[in-house]
Amino acid sequence: METLATTEIEEDVDRISHLPDFIIHNILSRIGLWDWIRGGKEHHSQLLRLSVLSKKWFNLTASFPYLIFRIDHFHNVSRLNFFKYVEYATSRFCHHHNHVTAHTFKLSTTLREPAELDIVIKCVELVLNKGVRVLSIDILSVLGVQRYRLPNILSTVSMLESLAINGCYLPSSFMVNALQFKSLIRLKLQYISIDDEVIKYLNTSCPLLQDLEIRRCNGFKIVCVTGHQNLQNVTIAHNTQVERIHIEAPNLSELWLDERRTMQMNLVSCKKLRKVTYFGDLLPNSNSGFLSNFPFVDTLMLDTKCNNLKLSSHSLRTLVLLSNYDLEDIEFRTPNLASMYSRKxxxxxxxxxxxxxxxxxxxxxxxxxxxxxxxxxxxxxxxxxxxxxxxxxxxxxxxxxxxxxxxxxxxxxxxxxxxxxxxxxxxxxxxxxxxxxxxxxxxxxxxxxxxxxxxxxxxxxxxxxxxxxxxxxxxxxxxxxxxxxxxxxxxxxxxxxxxxxxxxxxxxxxxxxxxxxxxxxxxxxxx
Structure with a gap:
């Protein structure tokens, strides 16, 4: 009788187990599961609570399609245990649930030993072969450890919607073959070497791209993006050799340029470009004509050095000056200006x-x-x-x-x-x-x-x-x-x-x- 009663109670508590797996995955993503996934101090108590609530829930964590590993979130955990956990969790997901593709794979760590690099190579290839929609790889190699290079299979993951790469070598396939990022919406590149040809391949291979961010990269001089109907936001910042930016994107609405140097720009065809943030020098004799590069802008954040700032625009309504200009150094013809902020x-x-x-x-x-x-x-x-x-x-x-x-x-x-x-x-x-x-x-x-x-x-x-x-x-x-x-x-x-x-x-x-x-x-x- 006692066993029967206990079973009835468990069945009553465990009604959620009868829900479809994708609904339970959605619930898991909303209840603070990240704490125990990250292996923090709440790991065991969260795990215990899940297993008490439902045995099926514990088993479903193996097929949970959000794989997020940040070494700075693993407090009081050794590097060895961190990489063991990355390898275990990734292998468990990829090998035991063939019918489930990964939604998100994020890995942020440093590499201090060749063995750590081997684990990264293995796990990333497993996930890419499985299929993933959101991929973020942020890896810094210390002196003496080989820098991580992403595998060639990355260029063929057509389901990828968001890609962020920081501190890695791009796959060699990026240099010779057109990419197959037909679903890519967001692309962020940081601390990597790319050339003008890679920019060209990205331009022609990502028709759905909406957000493009390139920070602290080297090896390219020209940013040329044309024919993108969906591109809305572009950030080009702290790159060492950029000389020219040419963008033709009819739906581009926001641009952030932080190059701290003079550049040639052509964005006059971007008729929906409304917000521009610009950190950098102005070309000689181009002060008064600077805003002609953005004929439709209504919000401008500007940090530049020149003796006298002269701005002319009929569309500008909000101006934010981040440089320390005196009042007598500012001259503008902006009849529709309605809001202005000066740092000084x-x-x-x-x-x-x-x-x-x-x-x-x-x-x-x-x-x-x-x-x-x-x-x-x-x-x-x-x-x-x-x-x-x-x-x-x-x-x-x-x-x-x-x-x-x-x-x-x-x-x-x-x-x-x-x-x-x-x-x-x-x-x-x-x-x-x-x-x-x-x-x-x-x-x-x-x-x-x-x-x-x-x-x-x-x-x-x-x-x-x-x-x-x-x-x-x-x-x-x-x-x-x-x-x-x-x-x-x-x-x-x-x-x-x-x-x-x-x-x-x-x-x-x-x-x-x-x-x-x-x-x-x-x-x-x-x-």
Missing amino acids: YLFTMQPSVVSDSTHLKASMHCNPYGYIDATWFQKLRQFLDKKNGLEVLNLHIRTTCSLEKRDLEKLKAIELPPYELEHVQLQLDTQEESSAHRNFVDAVFWCCRPRSLILKSSSPLIDFEEQSDIVKFTHEKLLEQEDQSRTKIQIVPSSSCEAQIHLSDLKSLSKALPSAEQIIKFIKEEA
Whole structure:
């Protein structure tokens, strides 16, 4: 009776065993099986839990088509045991389940002994003969150990969808025969030697290729990819000899180039290319025409060295400058630019909605930090002239230094009219007294003439008199820019947007403001 009861309980617990194998494989791939596959400290407990849950589940691990071996994941396991496990698990899968092909085989390790190389050769050939859809080989040989060369059979695995090779020799068949990668979608090559002919073979043998990545490779000078209808993403980075890139791919949408050298480029036929990341030098006399290589780009990340950066594009909407350009070194004709980021000054431009407005306005967010002097404000004023159509300026000043009065007077001596803006938001994070705040506010009004302004401080002013002094000073500067007989200034606290409080109501204004953050809005209106 006891045996019968036990059997009934086991059958009740083991209902999952009656599911088809492919469903159980799918479940196994989602329950954190990787921990015990990697041989970590949870190996035995995971194995025990699986065998208790279902005897069939334990047996099915032998046919589990995801073979992933990373030596850095095998903590507290000797190299000898790691390679024994790789050999055991691969052989077990390939020899005992002829009807199941491998979905994924990933091997990442170093080679220190010839015996380790022999195991790698054996296991990779087993999997390739079996058939695999995702293959990743990342192998670094230490000095004195022969570098691993992939077998020739690799070029005939037509079911392969993703291939990543790092640190190996390519099969000799890559050099003499056309490949049969009719299903390949993703290709990544890193730290390998290839020549222009291999690039040509890859171009003609992978009709479904969508993602191409070539990093830190040598031996080729030209990247020529033509006629690829499915290619969407290309990365060419840190290769030592690339001189020319020619791509004709109607559906290419993203390009990453990081060569740190001048190159000839031809991508004008890539009409869907929208995002470009470029690290490298520009050809002499090609500065202003750089974006002509990408006539349809709307997002550009750029890290390049030149004395003056000149960009011209009607399609560009987002620009990220990773080089340390001063504001006066930047000149561009980009009428549709909506967002901008600079590494040195941390300024961005993006569409913003101004209150009392129903449409987006071109906006620049500028976040200077460190030492902010009169020269910086002069550069800002000159930069504003270069960006036609700018309507909103969001300026966040973070500094522990004050703007000296004598420097401010020198700035005012420069006869430049203030730039017309719809709105300015000014946030001051300084440790100075109200006089220093006044100087920064004064410099902002020398730069621009806004229709409305928000004054914001991240820390509350010391007392009511100090707050009142800043508010009065801002109010005066706004009026100085207008015909005072025809203009009035409304003062609105953010905590009470419905009640517009006049300057004579400063005590009520002070009480209405939040204790942690001071925000006051000034609006110019006709009297």
